Amino acid sequence: xxxxxxxxxxxxxxxxxxxxxxxxxxxxxxxxxxxxxxxxxxxxxxxxxxxxxxxxxxxxxxxxxxxxxxxxxxxxxxxxxxxxxxxxxxxxxxxxxxxxxxxxxxxxxxxxxxxxxxxxxxxxxxxxxxxxxxxxx
Amino acid sequence: xxxxxxxxxxxxxxxxxxxxxxxxxxxxxxxxxxxxxxxxxxxxxxxxxxxxxxxxxxxxxxxxxxxxxxxxxxxxxxxxxxxxxxxxxxxxxxxxxxxxxxxxxxxxxxxxxxxxxxxxxxxxx
Numbered sequence: 001x002x003x004x005x006x007x008x009x010x011x012x013x014x015x016x017x018x019x020x021x022x023x024x025x026x027x028x029x030x031x032x033x034x035x036x037x038x039x040x041x042x043x044x045x046x047x048x049x050x051x052x053x054x055x056x057x058x059x060x061x062x063x064x065x066x067x068x069x070x071x072x073x074x075x076x077x078x079x080x081x082x083x084x085x086x087x088x089x090x091x092x093x094x095x096x097x098x099x100x101x102x103x104x105x106x107x108x109x110x111x112x113x114x115x116x117x118x119x120x121x122x123x124x125x126x127x128x129x130x131x132x133x134x135x136x137x
Numbered sequence: 138x139x140x141x142x143x144x145x146x147x148x149x150x151x152x153x154x155x156x157x158x159x160x161x162x163x164x165x166x167x168x169x170x171x172x173x174x175x176x177x178x179x180x181x182x183x184x185x186x187x188x189x190x191x192x193x194x195x196x197x198x199x200x201x202x203x204x205x206x207x208x209x210x211x212x213x214x215x216x217x218x219x220x221x222x223x224x225x226x227x228x229x230x231x232x233x234x235x236x237x238x239x240x241x242x243x244x245x246x247x248x249x250x251x252x253x254x255x256x257x258x259x260x261x262x
Contacts, residue, residue, distance in 0.1 A: 032230075032235040045230065048241055048244075049245075050249065063245060112231065114231065
């Protein structure tokens with residue numbers, strides 16, 4: 001799992017000119033954002049991981065979720081980050097050490113807002129399925 | 138009774154009866170799968186720190202109102218809503234708390250098992 005996290009992190013940080021990086025100022029965290037983190041930012045974490053074996057290969061089907069949060073009086077900023085994130089990660093290829101990356105497919109997107117804050121926090125949760133495989137040792 | 142006539146052979150079979158039986162078997166299997174996912178969702182919840190069991194009572198299996206809609210599992214659905222209403226906060230995470238998915242994890246972990254259960258049920262027809 002750590003290798004997949006590293007691959008996602010590297011994918012993000014190796015594209016510093018991409019809108020996904022610039023729109024959040026490079027603030028991309030694993031599991032949870034640090035206390036008092038500046039908005040906007042993206043957090044990613046693992047939702048589920050299912051393994052499958054056959055006689056020669058081992059396959060892992062991992063669901064990863066990206067949470068986008070923006071504290072702004074407009075929904076446009078979060079929407080733009082979402083668009084950028086999709087453009088970076090939709091069907092992208094990841095470099096996962098010792099594994100072959102097969103696909104990265106976006107599944108669902110949910111709103112994740114907190115309107116009780118001032119200014120309101122507008123967010124999105126985006127779910128991706130990542131499929132990797134390696135030869136069984 | 139349906140009759141199929143081919144070259145030199147005739148097949149008679151009661152299609153309605155066979156399909157009805159298949160529907161009944163799939164219905165039972167769907168129900169089993171739904172309760173399996175519900176059970177595992179509760180298990181994942183129980184592993185969380187500070188779990189009180191209040192949420193577990195709000196995870197329910199419902200029958201779809203639509204024909205062939207099967208079953209669905211809801212955590213704190215509109216009919217079962219009781220405070221504290223934090224199911225979606227746990228599942229998706231919020232800007233101030235880490236996501237601790239339990240519903241989607243339970244679904245994914247049981248996907249293969251569910252496929253096997255459906256296959257077994259169909260094989261026994």
